[in-house]
Amino acid sequence: MPTDATTQTSGMGPPGRRDVILQLLRASSEPRSIASVADELGVHPNTVRFHIDALARAGRVEQALGNSPGRGRPPILFRASRRMDPTGPTNYRLLASILTEYVAGRPDAAGIAAQLGRSTSAALMPSSAQGRAPSKTRAITELVELLAELGFEPEPADGPRTREIRLRHCPFQKLAEQHSEVICSVHLGLMQGALSAMRAPVTVDRLDPFVEPDLCVARLGRAPSLDRASS
Known part of the structure; x- marks a missing residue:
């Protein structure tokens, strides 16, 4: 491998x-x-x-x-020094493959993967951005900035009427091609969790992978709390 x-x-x-x-x-x-x-x-x-x-x-x-x-x-x-070399050989891809294979074998693989993403995303957000309840535009901008740091190469958001975030790179492409249900669900959970940590008025309803060879699309929607409040 x-x-x-x-x-x-x-x-x-x-x-x-x-x-x-x-x-x-x-x-x-x-x-x-x-x-x-x-x-x-x-x-x-x-x-x-x-x-x-x-x-x-x-x-x-x-x-x-x-x-x-x-x-x-x-x-x-x-x-x-009596310790292992922190700069020595690494093989995180093997670890990622092992964990992905394990989750893929669970009955609710997509749900588990999305929850893993949501539980991790808060730690990726700066403390200054958490719980601030920003505007939709600001929340999307901060999410795009986070996705850029993580290597997704997102296109800039198209103003306050933005309904999607277009991603031009998948940092786990090889694994996503083999287990898209797991990897894409992790990515979906990451985005949902980041927006939830901000208390943003917007969420990511779904992630459409590889709609083009070099494009995945995150579809945006109203945050669930706002939907409940308006019903």
Whole structure:
């Protein structure tokens, strides 16, 4: 299965000097000085210092104070951090596929997916936008801004009479092609939840996927609370 664009490939060719330094620190039972690592590698201490500084900034290496044989400052030593590499290979697409396959097998897959989207969307909205009860125009503008941040490439809204939001990209296109019921329902729930968190007078009634090869359309309607109040 293809992996994320951010997935890094390891084991392809010899390790670089930075990797060698990290391996030496990992293999050592005690923290090591820059000078001792430089001596073992046969390079200048400044070269080792450059790479160790970069490893420390990435959280891969940490400082430790050595024992001073007399007066004065104890020597600064370094050891490998005992944690997994936060910048290492990732495969979120595999995780997304596993979760999507699981939801797709449930009896009410679309309903579950929409609820997941709604429960997540409030956390995506800035706190300043939540519960503010904006106008329809402002609510749609803020929803379009959120969708743009999430990678949907929405077209600008067409004024206060807007009845739809046109989306020119699906950030989960491969999964949507395989399980549109689940992925599109998640997207629908996200939009509904965002508008609900704003207490907007508008909602998204439905999402029509791939009405054109490069276009999905979110159809807008009155928020349910307004419908109930007017009935």
